[in-house]
Amino acid sequence: MDSRISVTSPLVILHGDEMAQVAFEHILKKFVSSRLDIQLEEIDLSAENRLLTNGQVVIDAIDSLQRHGVGVKNAGMTVNR
Numbered sequence: 001m002d003s004r005i006s007v008t009s010p011l012v013i014l015h016g017d018e019m020a021q022v023a024f025e026h027i028l029k030k031f032v033s034s035r036l037d038i039q040l041e042e043i044d045l046s047a048e049n050r051l052l053t054n055g056q057v058v059i060d061a062i063d064s065l066q067r068h069g070v071g072v073k074n075a076g077m078t079v080n081r
Contacts, residue, residue, distance in 0.1 A: 007036050009038075009069070011070060012041045012065050013040050014045050017046030018075075041068065
């Protein structure tokens with residue numbers, strides 16, 4: 001029997017291209033996927049994807065957040081040289 005909580009609305013996951021992405025994946029697995037039976041709508045907001053889509057992915061992310069009402073974005077980490 002699945003002990004996860006069933007959630008009907010998807011959670012929007014906004015991925016980035018920062019070093020924090022590795023930690024973000026671990027947090028999603030440990031605290032979201034393992035505890036909730038939930039559909040994840042994942043969107044790649046990396047700089048490369050924003051350039052490839054000419055910014056359309058940002059508009060898609062906004063639409064998705066408006067449609068589903070909830071989302072999570074990984075924190076950006078900038079390493080000082």
